[in-house]
Amino acid sequence: MDPKTVEQSHRPELDISRIAPDSGQVRLLRRISNAREPGFVVVIQRSVLQAVHAHGESDTSVEICGVLVGNVYHDRISPYLLIEAHIPGDKATSQQTQVTFTAETWDSIQKEMEQKYPDKKIVGWYHTHPGFGVFLSGMDLFIQDNFFNLPWQVAWVYDPIARIDGVFVWHEGKSEKQDFLIEEDLGEWGYDFRAKLPDDQRPTTVETRRDKRMRSFRWITGVVLAFMICFLGVWFLLRYLSEIGFRVRLPIE
Ligand SMILES: [Zn+2]
CATH class of the missing domain: 1.20.5 (Single alpha-helices involved in coiled-coils or other helix-helix interfaces)
Structure with missing residues (x-):
């Protein structure tokens, strides 16, 4: 099967509008980068975004991939996906090939999930398009369709040469690009650590x-x-x- 001819399955139930407003735990969403639209929104923590970028920029001669880890939460406005960690996956074998997840990669990702993130979920995947922009190829759609086919699971594409990102969410069984928000990191105790730091150590x-x-x-x-x-x-x-x-x-x- 030629992955370029893959069509997405168009299952209308795969849609972010189907995510229940009270999904997941209640969590306040503060310190976000942009104005927030009503409805389901994808939020990534600043440190995770930086780590994903660093991984993607570590080799711009081939595609690089990994999975995104986090949870669905909700507040009084809407449910939202929070990307709280990432697990690096593989590189493509050559410039001509696209990234995929091998069985061994999945095994090690599952192990890391159990050990490090028992209370979190795989909420999507990321991969790079070095120098050729943000979109989902036929192979990417195939991966999204078969491995990340829950309404809140996303595909993140990063072009480490142009330095542009895009996140794709489910709309009536199709993956469509949607704006995302960045949440500034809180301290390890879950509150604003700046208040506790001496002046010269504050960010x-x-x-x-x-x-x-x-x-x-x-x-x-x-x-x-x-x-x-x-x-x-x-x-x-x-x-x-x-x-x-x-x-x-x-x-x-
Ligand atoms: Zn791709």
Whole structure:
């Protein structure tokens, strides 16, 4: 069978709109990158996105793949998929071939899931298209259809040369690209760790960058004012001294 001719199965039940609003646990979704549309949304944690990018950029001569790990949660707006980890898979054997998941790769992925992520699920897969853009090929659709065919399972494509991402979700049995959100990482205790760190160890945020700019602005203004006051002080002193009879030649007059 030529994978290029593969058509997706068009099972209408494969649709993100079928995901129940109260799926998974309640979890607040905060610190996200963009405005949120109503309805099921895909969210990836910043550190996971960076790790997937690093894996994809480790070899841009061939396609690289792996699986995405996480859970479905919901809040008062909608259910959402949170990608919380990744497990690296294989590289394609050559530039001419596409990535696939071999039986051995699946075995090792399953083992890692049991050991490291017993409370999480395989929520999709990722692979790279070095230099040829974000889309799903016939082989990619075949993989999505056969291995990631639950309504909330996604396909993530990353072009490590153009540095563009795309995530594909199920719409009436077809994989369609949808915008995703990035969640900034929380600390290991699950709350905002910045509040606990001393000033010099806090990650830079928009606010502290602005503070830094304000600090340097105040500092420069202070130095300029101090210099002017000193200069005027010396000038008036010299003027006074010359007036009361000291023979001082003023540098400016
Ligand atoms: Zn592909």
